[in-house]
Amino acid sequence: MGYYFMQKDAELLPMTVQEKKARFKSLIVPAVENVYIKLMQQYQDVKTIIDAGKSNGDIEKLKIEYKASTDAELLMALKPHPKSIAIAQAAMESSWATSRFFRKAYNIFGVWSFDEDEPRIAALQKRGDKTIWVKKYDSIEDAVYDYYRTLARSDAFAEFRQTKMETNDPFILVTKLDKYSEKGSLYGEELTSIIKYNKFDNYDR
Template sequence: MKKIFINILFFAYLNAAFPNWYYKIKNIQQQKKAFVEIMLPLIQTENQKISALRKKIIKIFNDPNLMLNPKEIGFLAKIAKKYKIKNILDKTEYLKKIDTIPPSLALAQAAIESGWGKSRFVRLANNIFGHWEYSNKGIQPKSKYENIDINYSLKVFPSLEDSIRAYMLNLNRNPAYKEFRNVRFYYKLNNKKFTGTIAANTMKLYSQKRDEYVKLLKTMITLNHWEKFDK
């Protein structure tokens, strides 16, 4: 176990793809545990970055006079562009879009989309959440959805960290996940805990499986007791 722990630390330091030793684990429960030990710190790190940005946004808007200097205006404009916020002075929109993702949800989607990190898209492209891209610079899937007339490939990421960051940005700004953001915002306003199983109900558009995908997410979170990571 000591060797595995050292390998995990070394992996996290490099932000590399899943290491070879991970794929050599034969015991399913041990591999699931290793999956969480690899992914959870990276998920938490990205959430911490989002939290820090959110605090900075709140600090700017908490100025009683809201006398923004050119530097702050430039900063808000940059963030607004990144998160697709139309009005750079719309505080509510910033707070809806710049917030953390329940770790249990991220773990469940990572496990489902990547086959517990075993898919060739993870091995070749660090693509753990099944992200598409449309410039033909990615990896071609072996089979495509029959009912989708779109020329897409699987996006290549420099590291798992980049894949996680893109996943979180996707949930925080893509129109498809507006319900996710609205529900999260409601729970925060009412000081209620926004868990992965609650968030899963808003993920119908993430997969072609729709309602079946939502059930799969909730089952994955519950069976693995991952909501404990949402504290």
């Protein structure tokens, strides 16, 4: 699909693996938790309205924003997926918050930019003659929110959205993220390893 790209450089001071992971968690986990709380509250509020058989202009606006044609599709879009997945993807895509994209643009998830009018930075490497651009964010929370919103809106993740209504098991859900990366099914396997090894699923409890 080509939305995402990971790039490393070595401008940070040397750190042990433990120091790198501690720094990553102190930067990323609070942002993920804050965004998750807000998104879950929105999901629950909208679900209450829909379950009561009511609708309003705000619901209809959300359907447009999230490209949802039904109430069920809107709820699929709005329900946030487990924090462990977001944290593991952030670790993988940013090399534990050491990538140039993160340090220069808060782009923790390697999200590409196709809009020349939005804030963005160029990758150091090109694909042939093509410059690759990634989005630039004002904060880590903005990057996390945009990541959740991307997974909530993109047609590529329709099966992922449907599956998260059936289970909160991160190890099942990551198998539906093969289109996030050019690695395909291997991407889910790597996320599973990161979540298990670092016990990131503890953040889902």
